[in-house]
Ligand SMILES: [Fe+2]
């Protein structure tokens with residue numbers, strides 16, 4: 001596959017990158033003068049928080065594969081099913097994220113500034129690598145030798161991580177400062193709302209977003225974005241509990257080597273469900289430190305339990 005991303009600047013011209021450099025300007029109608037309008041630091045933007053969730057999910061899947069390999073032996077039917085379900089959840093989240101960037105953000109960005117081509121061009125090669133891992137996941141069978149099959153899945157998934165992590169970093173280093181220079185927070189929110197009206201985010205992605213960013217960060221994110229508080233009750237909490245009871249339970253089962261016990265209740269807020277999940281600590285790697293901090297980002301994941309009213 002082609003080289004996707006690296007820690008080096010995208011090209012020579014980005015060595016002294018500044019989002020206010022006039023070379024990024026498309027016209028005099030839109031100037032790079034909006035950064036000061038943002039009330040919170042760049043690393044607290046939704047874009048970075050989605051990356052944090054995806055980074056967390058990728059590390060979590062690597063840890064899961066490592067635990068299965070360490071047990072040795074052969075794959076059981078429930079393990080095959082859980083690996084496939086957990087992988088597909090990540091695949092959908094990645095597809096949704098890149099679709100948002102390609103179909104909602106990039107077209108709007110390009111109306112105001114020259115968005116580096118590499119940031120969108122990388123997507124094809126990243127998905128080609130994810131497809132290789134996906135083919136292995138689809139072909140998993142009961143009785144497969146874990147050292148061989150999970151070993152080859154781990155290798156391909158590791159390559160995928162080596163592509164996608166620098167890509168996230170490049171978007172946060174170049175794309176994000178440009179977007180904040182050319183769009184105020186209200187304008188950016190309008191773009192996202194319009195996009196989400198057409199393609200609402202799936203509950204799995206919302207749940208993953210909450211888990212890896214932590215409840216406190218989400219509360220402040222909702223407040224900073226002006227998202228009505230009642231949505232916590234209507235959508236956000238429900239999505240998180242779905243993630244815990246449908247995905248995290250499988251991750252924890254695969255790590256522990258014990259077949260998951262699925263809850264027999266339909267009451268999503270029932271506190272007894274907390275028994276199915278264990279804490280999955282994750283400190284999101286931020287793009288940079290900033291002085292405009294809300295002062296509330298604890299950088300931790302949620303504790304992996306379903307959320308009651310009190311948690312909100
Ligand atoms: Fe991207």
Ligand SMILES: [Fe+2]
Nearest residue numbers: 097101168171
């Ligand atoms: Fe991204």
